[in-house]
Each structure stands twice: as structure tokens, then as C-alpha cells.
Amino acid sequence: NAGVTQTPKFQVLKTGQSMTLQCAQDMNHEYMSWYRQDPGMGLRLIHYSVGAGITDQGEVPNGYNVSRSTTEDFPLRLLSAAPSQTSVYFCASSPKSGEVREQYFGPGTRLTVT
Amino acid sequence: GQSLEQPSEVTAVEGAIVQINCTYQTSGFYGLSWYQQHDGGAPTFLSYNALDGLEETGRFSSFLSRSDSYGYLLLQELQMKDSASYFCASDRADSSYKLIFGSGTRLLVRP
Numbered sequence A: 001n002a003g004v005t006q007t008p009k010f011q012v013l014k015t016g017q018s019m020t021l022q023c024a025q026d027m028n029h030e031y032m033s034w035y036r037q038d039p040g041m042g043l044r045l046i047h048y049s050v051g052a053g054i055t056d057q058g059e060v061p062n063g064y065n066v067s068r069s070t071t072e073d074f075p076l077r078l079l080s081a082a083p084s085q086t087s088v089y090f091c092a093s094s095p096k097s098g099e100v101r102e103q104y105f106g107p108g109t110r111l112t113v114t
Numbered sequence B: 001g002q003s004l005e006q007p008s009e010v011t012a013v014e015g016a017i018v019q020i021n022c023t024y025q026t027s028g029f030y031g032l033s034w035y036q037q038h039d040g041g042a043p044t045f046l047s048y049n050a051l052d053g054l055e056e057t058g059r060f061s062s063f064l065s066r067s068d069s070y071g072y073l074l075l076q077e078l079q080m081k082d083s084a085s086y087f088c089a090s091d092r093a094d095s096s097y098k099l100i101f102g103s104g105t106r107l108l109v110r111p
Helices: none
Strands: A004-007 A008-013 A019-025 A029-037 A043-051 A054-057 A064-066 A077-079 A087-094 A107-114 B002-005 B009-013 B016-028 B029-037 B044-049 B053-057 B062-065 B071-077 B086-090 B105-110
Touching: A004 A087, A008 A019, A008 A043, A019 A087, A043 A064, A043 A077, B002 B086, B009 B016, B016 B029, B016 B086, B016 B105, B029 B062, B044 B062, B044 B071, B071 B086
Parallel strands: A008 A107, B009 B105
Antiparallel strands: A004 A019, A019 A077, A029 A043, A029 A087, A043 A054, A064 A077, A087 A107, B002 B016, B016 B071, B029 B044, B029 B086, B053 B062, B062 B071, B086 B105
16 A cells, blocks of 8 residues: 555645645545644644545635545645745555544645745 | 644754643643654654543653643753754544644754
């Protein structure tokens, strides 16, 4: 199993550009989530999904969209990039939607917005 | 709301024991998770406590006191590879499907 994979590893965007961060897992996990991590801070939940076709907002959803058309994939879309979205983005998954305590994280995407 | 407080940095000597504390204010608190993250890496799950008391997993143990809204991670026989950031995180009993993280404690292990 590859676990949770994320692409790209690094990305530089100009203000106003849009892009999609890809996340996939091959463990047949129901629950998937997106976090952002800023220097010296913990992870903040952006959006999550408890199964295909079901998504909901986390702590910091503004400026981001998600969709979940399959169990495997959970892409995160930046609508119009802003410098405040410079961060490291982690995708994670959990086998049980009702138990988010133990999540498996991808390697992260390091995004810089200039 | 939810908030978790941790010390920003802890330093310890190789072979010693170190405790990383976490206090929380979480409405509908259910349990406390601990994650480890090495520089440039992804967080990895270490342990979870839903009941009061100590859970032991090898050199790592985690403790929870629900009455004090407090938990800690105990690392024994410290090794240089334990230098990393450690995060506590809480989930809720209301099936809100959210794991909320503290800001993390950076552990530096010195020779």
C-alpha cells in the first residue's frame, strides 16, 4: 500500500491564481481531511469528508473548496490564491468516520503564494 | 469551542525522561491523541486516551485526567531520534468528525 499520497510536493503560485492539490489513499478509508500548518503552529482543519459525496467545513475553510467523488480521492482547490495561504498542506485519512483520533497523514504540499 | 495549550519547547538529555504537558478546554471532550512530527515530515500517530490513567506503548506513555482537563506524554530512555515536535489533539463526543490540534511542543534531545 502506498498509504496517503499528495501531489505536488512543492508549488509556487502568484496571487489570484487557482490550483488543485491532489490527495489519494489506497486503504479504503472512509474519512479524509485537509489541514494547513503554519510555522510554529499546530495543524488547522480546512475541510473533511466522511465518505464519497459528503464533505463539510473545518476550522479555516474560507478560500478553499473540496469534493469527494470517490473513496480514494479528496482534492483541495484554492479558488484565488492569496499570500495568507502560504503554508504546508497535509491530507489525512482514517478508517472509521466516527473515530478521527488516529489519522494517517500524507507527506504534505509546500505552497508559496507570491 | 476547543483549545489546547502546550509548552512551545522542551530540552532534555539523551537517556533521560521527559514529560510534555497538554491542558485543554474542549466542550464535549471525548479523548486526547498524541502525534509526533519530525522536521520536514508528516505527523504520525503515537497514542490515544479516552479514559483516565496511563497508557503505555514501549518507551512512550500517555496520561489523561479528565477532571483536571490535563494530559501528558512521557518519553523514557530518550534517544536523539526523539527530537521532534509533539502535538496533542482532541476529538469530541458529538460526532463532529473534527480533530483539533494544539500548537505543538518542540523537543530537543542533547547528547
